[in-house]
Amino acid sequence: MRTDIAIVGAGMAGASLASAIRGRARVVLLEAEDLPGYHATGRSAAFWSETYGGPGVQPLTTASGEFLRNPPASHGGEGFLTRRGELLIARPGDEPLLDRFQADFAGSGVSIEATSAHRFVTGMKAGWDAALWGPSCTDIDVARLHAAYLSDARRHGVELRTRAGLVAAKREDDGWSLTLADGTTLQTAVVVDAAGAWADSVARLAGAAPLGIQPYRRTMVQLRIDPPAPADLPLVSDIRGEFYFKPEPGGRLWLSPHDEIPSDPCDAAPDEIDVALAIERLQSAVDWRIEAVERKWAGLRSFAPDRLPVYGFAPDTPGFFWFAGQGGFGIQTAPAAAEIGAALLLGQEPAAMVAAIDMDRYSPSRFRR
Structure with a gap:
C-alpha cells in the first residue's frame, strides 16, 4: 500500500491532524493499541485553561477556544466546553x-x-x-472531541489501522517503507511522529535525532x-x-x-x-x-526540553515530521495545533484561527540554534 502521509499515533494529536488535512492528501493513521486514545488522551483531567502550560502555550489554547465552543457541523456542531472557572x-x-x-x-x-x-x-x-x-476555564468533553476528529478524518478518506505500531522505518529515494506490528508494510512520502510518550522512540526507528522528549x-x-x-x-x-x-x-x-x-x-x-x-x-x-x-x-505527559510543543519537519531527516511534546495541554490546544501542523505539512497558508501565531517558536529547528 502507498500513501502520502502516515501518522504514527491516533490519540488526540494524530486524530486532530488527520482531520485538519481534510482530504488534501492520502493519510493513514497508525495506532499501536486495540483502540485509539488509550494512553494520554483517555486519561486526561479534561479542562481548558488559557494559562495552563504558561505564556508559550497560551496563544495555542486561546486560538483553540472558538472551535471548541462552536465546532463546525463536520465535528458535530455542539460545543465541547462547559463553564467551570x-x-x-x-x-x-x-x-x-x-x-x-x-x-x-x-x-x-x-x-x-x-x-x-x-x-x-x-x-x-x-x-x-x-x-x-x-x-474562562472550562471542562472539555475529551471523548466526544476525540471521536469527532476520528469521524471527520474517516469521512475525508483517512484509514485508521489499529494494532499497527511502527516496527521499522527505512528511508527510500521517494519516501519511506514502514514495517508495522501487524506484519504489513506501507510506503509513504512523509512520516508524522504523533506518538506522544513514544515520540523519541519513533524518531530513532526512522533514524532521526531524538529531541529529548521526556x-x-x-x-x-x-x-x-x-x-x-x-x-x-x-x-x-x-x-x-x-x-x-x-x-x-x-x-x-x-x-x-x-x-x-x-x-x-x-x-x-x-x-x-x-x-x-x-x-x-x-x-x-x-x-x-x-x-x-x-x-x-x-x-x-511528554515534554520537549523547553516544555513547548514541537511541530514541523525534522531538519536532519527528510520526510520526517514532528508533532509531539504536547505535555498536559495537548487536548486544549488540539484545534490550533492541528491547523498549524496541516499548514506546515502541506506547505499551505495557515487557517485564519492560527494566522497570528508565531509558528516558528514551535519548530524542531529551534533545538539546533
Whole structure:
C-alpha cells in the first residue's frame, strides 16, 4: 500500500491532524493499541485553561477556544466546553507567586483577577485566602472531541489501522517503507511522529535525532468526600503547583498531586505514595472528610526540553515530521495545533484561527540554534 502521509499515533494529536488535512492528501493513521486514545488522551483531567502550560502555550489554547465552543457541523456542531472557572490559591507568603503569575499573562487578553479563595470554596482552611480567579476555564468533553476528529478524518478518506505500531522505518529515494506490528508494510512520502510518550522512540526507528522528549507520570484520584463536592466548584490549583482538584458528577472530587515523575514510555499506573501525597496536600487546604478512594489512575505527559510543543519537519531527516511534546495541554490546544501542523505539512497558508501565531517558536529547528 502507498500513501502520502502516515501518522504514527491516533490519540488526540494524530486524530486532530488527520482531520485538519481534510482530504488534501492520502493519510493513514497508525495506532499501536486495540483502540485509539488509550494512553494520554483517555486519561486526561479534561479542562481548558488559557494559562495552563504558561505564556508559550497560551496563544495555542486561546486560538483553540472558538472551535471548541462552536465546532463546525463536520465535528458535530455542539460545543465541547462547559463553564467551570479556575481558582489559583496561595499560602501566606506566596503572594509574590500570584503577582508573578499575573505579570506573565499581562497583555495576553486572558482575564485574571485577584480574589479570596473563601468566596469560591466552602471549607478552605485558615491561611488559604489570597487567590486569583480565571473565569474562562472550562471542562472539555475529551471523548466526544476525540471521536469527532476520528469521524471527520474517516469521512475525508483517512484509514485508521489499529494494532499497527511502527516496527521499522527505512528511508527510500521517494519516501519511506514502514514495517508495522501487524506484519504489513506501507510506503509513504512523509512520516508524522504523533506518538506522544513514544515520540523519541519513533524518531530513532526512522533514524532521526531524538529531541529529548521526556514522558512524566501524572497521578489522578477520584474521591468520595463529605460534604459532597458542589457541582459549581471551580478547578482549584495551588500556585506552587503541588495539587489541583475539580468536581465530578455525584459530588465526587478529582484530585492530583500535580506530580511529574520521569518515566519510560509505558502503560502508566499510579504509585500508592503519590496517591497518599495527593490526599495529604488536599487535607492541608480544606476541612472536608474523605470517605473513600474510589478510583486511581495515571497517565504520561511528554515534554520537549523547553516544555513547548514541537511541530514541523525534522531538519536532519527528510520526510520526517514532528508533532509531539504536547505535555498536559495537548487536548486544549488540539484545534490550533492541528491547523498549524496541516499548514506546515502541506506547505499551505495557515487557517485564519492560527494566522497570528508565531509558528516558528514551535519548530524542531529551534533545538539546533
